[in-house]
Amino acid sequence: MGVEGLGVLPAARASVTYRPLQPADRDRLMLFHDSLSAESVYRRFHHLLPHLTRTAADAFTATGAGGRHAWGGFVPGADGTGQALVAVARGEPGGAGVEVAVVVADAWQGRGVARRLLGLLAAELCREGRQRVYLDVQVDNDRMLALVPLQARRCTLPPEEGLLRIYVDPDAWRRLLTGGAGP
Ligand SMILES: CC(C)(COP(=O)(O)OP(=O)(O)OC[C@H]1O[C@@H](n2cnc3c(N)ncnc32)[C@H](O)[C@@H]1OP(=O)(O)O)[C@@H](O)C(=O)NCCC(=O)NCCS
Numbered sequence: 001m002g003v004e005g006l007g008v009l010p011a012a013r014a015s016v017t018y019r020p021l022q023p024a025d026r027d028r029l030m031l032f033h034d035s036l037s038a039e040s041v042y043r044r045f046h047h048l049l050p051h052l053t054r055t056a057a058d059a060f061t062a063t064g065a066g067g068r069h070a071w072g073g074f075v076p077g078a079d080g081t082g083q084a085l086v087a088v089a090r091g092e093p094g095g096a097g098v099e100v101a102v103v104v105a106d107a108w109q110g111r112g113v114a115r116r117l118l119g120l121l122a123a124e125l126c127r128e129g130r131q132r133v134y135l136d137v138q139v140d141n142d143r144m145l146a147l148v149p150l151q152a153r154r155c156t157l158p159p160e161e162g163l164l165r166i167y168v169d170p171d172a173w174r175r176l177l178t179g180g181a182g183p
Pocket of ligand 1 (some may be wrong): 091102110147
């Protein structure tokens with residue numbers, strides 16, 4: 001398959017480092033996307049998307065522009081040089097507020113990576129004073145729903161086409177995700 005992220009076996013949670021994505025991460029992001037299972041892509045985007053175009057990857061990595069945020073989880077590359085991307089959490093401003101979404105490489109799921117990334121993203125949204133923050137989550141996505149505790153939810157819209165729109169209180173969410181750790 002020749003996908004960089006696939007050659008990296010999950011080791012300890014501590015081996016993942018976290019930082020905002022930068023334009024130079026575009027190719028890493030495209031490789032990461034190609035490495036995801038069809039189910040993970042569908043859960044993240046709610047439709048099939050086998051590849052990210054360069055244009056889309058450029059937009060995803062242009063953080064800061066237009067109030068966009070994207071944090072990545074990185075591990076050393078398969079050949080021991082460079083970095084491979086194993087997770088991305090995004091905050092995309094739009095008419096309904098800031099939409100948050102996250103996806104973790106299949107082999108790295110269940111290790112606390114999404115919790116950490118979302119905690120970092122929520123802290124950033126708090127610093128900016130964002131009040132309208134939401135996620136669109138498939139009604140049967142128990143793993144994602146577990147990361148949006150009831151105490152962090154402001155309101156949940158009735159499902160439309162299998163998607164729940166959940167508005168969160170960014171500060172309460174940040175505290176719940178991080179166990180109360182500082183911003
Ligand atoms: C949802 C997703 C982002 C979670 O990432 P992750 O790194 O595996 O999540 P974490 O390990 O940080 O935490 C998962 C939480 O879900 C819980 N969980 C794990 N498997 C679960 C399951 N089958 N049912 C219910 N809860 C589950 C864990 O207990 C954990 O909670 P805890 O931290 O209190 O123990 C990941 O599964 C993924 O990328 N899925 C595909 C894309 C997607 O669904 N994106 C959401 C779009 S908004």
